[in-house]
Amino acid sequence: MEESGLNFDLLKKCADCGACYDLCPSSLHIEGYDPRAVIKDILAGDFEKWTDSEHIWQCLECHHCVEICFQHYGFENAMTAMRKYATRSGKHPIQVKRGWDMFAKTGRLGEPNLGARKRLNLPEPAESGEEEFKKLFAIYKADKKTGTEEKNES
Amino acid sequence: MKEFAIFWGCTIPTRFPFIEKSVRTVLDALKLPYTDIDGFTCCPEKSLVNNVDSGMWTLTAARNVAVADGEGVNVVSPCTGCISNLATVAKDLKTDTTKKKEVNKTLKEIGREFKGESTLKHLIPFLHDDFGVRPIKDKVKYSFKGMQVAIHYGCHMMRPGTALKADDPLNPKKFDTLVEALGAKSMQYMTKLTCCGQGLDRVDQHDKALTLARLKLRELKNLGADAMVLCCPSCYLQFDNNQFLMEKEGEKFGIPILYYTDMLGLAMGINPKDLGIDSHRMDAGPFLEKWAKLCQEEDALTSAERMKEGLNADSAFI
Ligand code: SF4
Ligand code: SF4
Numbered sequence: 001m002e003e004s005g006l007n008f009d010l011l012k013k014c015a016d017c018g019a020c021y022d023l024c025p026s027s028l029h030i031e032g033y034d035p036r037a038v039i040k041d042i043l044a045g046d047f048e049k050w051t052d053s054e055h056i057w058q059c060l061e062c063h064h065c066v067e068i069c070f071q072h073y074g075f076e077n078a079m080t081a082m083r084k085y086a087t088r089s090g091k092h093p094i095q096v097k098r099g100w101d102m103f104a105k106t107g108r109l110g111e112p113n114l115g116a117r118k119r120l121n122l123p124e125p126a127e128s129g130e131e132e133f134k135k136l137f138a139i140y141k142a143d144k145k146t147g148t149e150e151k152n153e154s
Numbered sequence: 155m156k157e158f159a160i161f162w163g164c165t166i167p168t169r170f171p172f173i174e175k176s177v178r179t180v181l182d183a184l185k186l187p188y189t190d191i192d193g194f195t196c197c198p199e200k201s202l203v204n205n206v207d208s209g210m211w212t213l214t215a216a217r218n219v220a221v222a223d224g225e226g227v228n229v230v231s232p233c234t235g236c237i238s239n240l241a242t243v244a245k246d247l248k249t250d251t252t253k254k255k256e257v258n259k260t261l262k263e264i265g266r267e268f269k270g271e272s273t274l275k276h277l278i279p280f281l282h283d284d285f286g287v288r289p290i291k292d293k294v295k296y297s298f299k300g301m302q303v304a305i306h307y308g309c310h311m312m313r314p315g316t317a318l319k320a321d322d323p324l325n326p327k328k329f330d331t332l333v334e335a336l337g338a339k340s341m342q343y344m345t346k347l348t349c350c351g352q353g354l355d356r357v358d359q360h361d362k363a364l365t366l367a368r369l370k371l372r373e374l375k376n377l378g379a380d381a382m383v384l385c386c387p388s389c390y391l392q393f394d395n396n397q398f399l400m401e402k403e404g405e406k407f408g409i410p411i412l413y414y415t416d417m418l419g420l421a422m423g424i425n426p427k428d429l430g431i432d433s434h435r436m437d438a439g440p441f442l443e444k445w446a447k448l449c450q451e452e453d454a455l456t457s458a459e460r461m462k463e464g465l466n467a468d469s470a471f472i
Contacts, residue, residue, distance in 0.1 A: 025349045029369060030362055057357040060366075061201050062349035063313035067323045083205045092205070093358040099202045107195035107214070109202075110168030117167075120175045120430060125167055127192035129221065133214065135264050140213055143260065 006081050008043065010073045015039050020065035020075060026058045027075075033058045035065075035075035042078060051091050056082040107133035155284060159191045159222055161231040161240070164199075165387035172430025173387060173413055177232045177277070179428050180415040184285065184293070188230070193221040197236040201353055215243035216257045217264075222272040229272050230280045232415070234386040237276040238310030238318060244270050245317040276311050278385050278414060279320040282328040290335045295423040297337030300448040301441075303417075304341045304379040304409075305329050306370065306393065308386035309349050332414065333383060336421045343377060345370045352392035367396045371407040381410040381441045383417055398435035410438040420445075 018036055026033040033055050041047050050056055059079035066074035086092055102109055112125040160181075166173050181188050196203075197215060204211040219240055222229045231237040247254040248270050258267055275283075281290065307326055315323030324347075330340040351366025371393070374382060382393055394411040401407065411434060419429045420442075431438050 060349045060353045062309040087205050100206045109164040112167035116171040126190040129193040129195045133195045
């Protein structure tokens with residue numbers, strides 16, 4: 001988890017605190033959602049056991065914990081790191097892959113509904129930045145590749 | 155007022171063009187200087203894109219802001235998710251110059267530059283701060299006096315607070331002020347600031363999404379809310395669509411879901427159809443009927459008061 005960008009010092013305090021249980025919607029209303037249990041396992045180097053868990057996808061990214069937290073840190077950071085890890089390991093919900101594919105292909109998550117626009121008398125939609133986005137994505141991928149090669153060489 | 159581009163995002167044009175109708179109709183009626191500019195893409199959605207690749211998350215958002223920068227316009231969005239994502243990345247780049255340089259190096263290859271000069275605002279704080287509460291009050295022809303509605307803020311209207319600086323992230327007030335400006339009572343309720351929970355539908359956990367939706371809908375049903383008012387397509391999906399699905403399975407809530415622009419437009423005297431309200435899945439009929447009745451009573455009252463005043467006035471004869 002070193003590359004997760006997680007701050008272990010803050011996480012340690014978090015493992016002892018738990019103040020935001022009282023306002024985290026998922027902790028309050030979804031059985032089995034327990035970010036501190038995940039955090040303790042991350043600290044103990046045992047995070048892999050959560051990779052398959054549906055719970056790491058139940059953080060709503062509502063940022064409530066971050067705002068209330070005395071360290072301005074939040075349960076959320078740990079859950080985001082776990083999701084990234086799970087996604088890299090191919091353990092993500094099917095919808096995530098579907099959404100990503102659409103995004104990578106078109107730069108959007110859906111096409112404007114032209115029929116409905118006409119019925120509603122709405123103007124033609126503005127042009128999307130799809131072409132430019134695709135260029136940007138290609139450049140990014142190429143940069144990333146050389147970046148990894150350089151890293152491997154050094 | 156500086157010209158501003160509307161950032162519609164993906165969900166409104168794809169799934170809810172009638173929300174676009176509502177927003178446009180009201181902005182036109184308010185004669186606000188908005189524009190549509192070419193070149194925007196998905197904001198992008200943090201929970202999806204950031205999980206897969208943070209680099210692409212940053213670049214895509216930075217590019218969108220750069221598009222607005224290039225046109226010299228500000229950005230206003232009727233979607234909380236879009237504005238929060240754009241603002242989060244913009245703040246990140248403004249405070250991390252090394253990262254900003256890197257991002258701009260890549261953006262330069264497609265002829266763009268992130269300057270971060272365009273302000274990024276959600277529609278609610280924009281109406282509150284830039285258009286103003288007093289001017290909104292002045293536009294009200296038909297008040298919602300006597301109606302009680304439940305505001306659902308939508309987490310990303312004001313969180314992360316440091317990036318958006320839109321309102322108090324834990325105790326927001328602006329939406330309340332705007333609703334009360336229309337004469338309605340903004341209800342205080344237990345789950346008012348709880349997340350809608352729609353995100354769960356995006357990770358294949360529909361039953362859990364419904365658990366969260368029920369939470370508010372049950373409370374509002376018990377409290378007798380006339381409607382829920384919100385200003386985010388994702389929250390709208392959760393409470394309109396998912397409520398409708400649950401009602402089809404036999405759970406009754408009966409809470410009409412309105413966009414803020416629906417209420418504002420109605421108060422200004424705009425026809426519900428021109429606001430796309432007839433396209434909502436949850437029937438807004440009961441809300442509109444109650445309101446029409448109250449408006450009639452109000453009219454009758456003022457006419458009775460006027461007559462009384464006239465009768466009490468000094469006689470012209472004696
Ligand atoms: S961001 Fe996630 S962990 Fe934090 S309060 Fe919201 S649901 Fe809970
Ligand atoms: S996120 Fe902050 S408030 Fe919540 S348990 Fe951790 S340290 Fe405490």
